[in-house]
Amino acid sequence: MTATTGGSAAATEFLTVPFDEVLTRYEPVMGLEVHVELSTATKMFCGCAQSFGAEPNTRTCPVCLGLPGALPVVNATAVESAIRIGLALNCQIAQWCRFARKNYFYPDMPKNFQTSQYDEPIAFNGYMDVEIPAEDGEGVETFRIEIERAHMEEDTGKSTHVGGATGRIHGADYSVVDYNRAGIPLIEIVTKPITGAGSRAPEVAKAYVSALRDLMKALDVSDVRMEQGSMRCDANVSLMPIGAEVFGTRTETKNVNSLRSVERAVRYEITRHAAILDAGDKIVQETRHWHEDTGITTSGRPKSDADDYRYFPEPDLVPVAPSREDVERLRATLPENPAVRRRRLQGDWGFTDLEMRDVVNAGAVDVIEETVAAGASPAAARKWWSGDLARRANAQGVAVTELGVTPAHIAELDALVSGGRLNDSMARQVVEGVVAGEGTPTEVADARGLELVQDDGALQAAVDKVIEGNAGVVEKIRGGKVQAVGALIGQVMKEMRGQADAARARELILSTLGVEG
């Protein structure tokens, strides 16, 4: 959280300085705090199921409601996930650590405290290498983010605010709270101050959160869906004059809940701070709220005397002391680093940087790997998953893996195309049928009667008919304009109602005309 006090710099609230100009005079310093909700079956300290979107207050019990006498017990899987996250971030794992109570009166926790870790985090002193596009536009640069700590805590309930400004009859504002989320295991990952990124600071911030998200996915410890709040980022930003040794006053921007917003919010705060400092004013140390729609931050809450959380060791929980054997056992379960894996797969598949970027952006790395394993060529797997299927997924607002199309389907489809049964346009119709739930590619092709006509007799008849009806085009082709054959191929395909192999049609037209292709 933030520290110190101060009034609001209202006069300069929305002034900013052009980003490139800021960087000629100031060095940005960032600190990123990322909360990751673990995808355990149950909450951190009780057996309540966690499920996004359940009816309000149907996932609570005496423990997570903080009823008198209820005693928490730590979720063993959550501790293992915390250790695996720590190890994947190259952290040291504590020999012995405790939970602590963070006391406060905001009603998002019914206990009046949040169970967290204070001065004894389970993981500390790590780092993560992130990649940003190189400044010359070719290849990537690696930037090392030092990790201060990763600690265990629990999520809070969800408050909804009612009344007041919307003019309710009974006047006074009030809030209603759903405690389903209260107690879900959270890992908070805190960086050390990130310096030296200069003008790349916003990109580095985005790349870091993106790399963290990939890492959590690879570890299979969280859904990391920023839009659903299972991964959330708070961005601390300050500026100091270039060459200075002491960091400037920072602000902490909350609610930065998309990768794009991480970059935009950091960039905005850098330009806003510069405007205030240039005017000779002081930065107010405060929390700020990010507004995705307008792309600005607004003043949240300055630090006050009430921000004394009176942390003390949680007396209802015993310490967590992972044995070194357990830590090593968990280390052995770590997946390949996502960036290393991407480079390995790109090499195996022979994709260009641009092709690989499309694949990554489509969220299709895993599914292409599975499709290739199921027998498809890498090129075909890429073509479908980051092309046609990615577009369909985009249009429906779902992940490419949620279309109902499996890697086995695409491998089967690829076999049908390479085996000569389907051409590209037929294959697209087959995919449409698979997406619509009509069955496997073979079933869809059968049901829809999709099959290239292999019988040259029928094709030859169509070719003859088209040649007869297009004397002008035929003249051009015979005169040497072989590319004019395209118009005839189109008509032949139409005659064949699409069920012909266009390459074979071309061959037949040219041989019938006695022209060399």
Place this chain on the structure above:
Amino acid sequence: MSNLSRDDVAHVAMLARIELEEHELDTLAGQLDQIVDWVGQVNEVAAADVPPMSHPLPLVNVTRPDEVRPSLSAEQALANAPDPEDGRFGVPRILDEE
């Protein structure tokens, strides 16, 4: 050994949301001072080789398997709530923060 001031007491009371009268501050400062002194006697018997403890039992790693257990129904959870609304806990206006 300790020396709690009226200001300390007022600060702690504010953090705990306990409203105190002026005259109570003096009384409580004295009483809290005594309590801290009494607890402080532990320091006299615990030498440097005795680490501070937060729990009376010499246990670590008390955990449970990640298995779902039944939750309360919303009706049960809200049974003692003064202002339930649409299955949620109604709470007084929260100032200064969203």
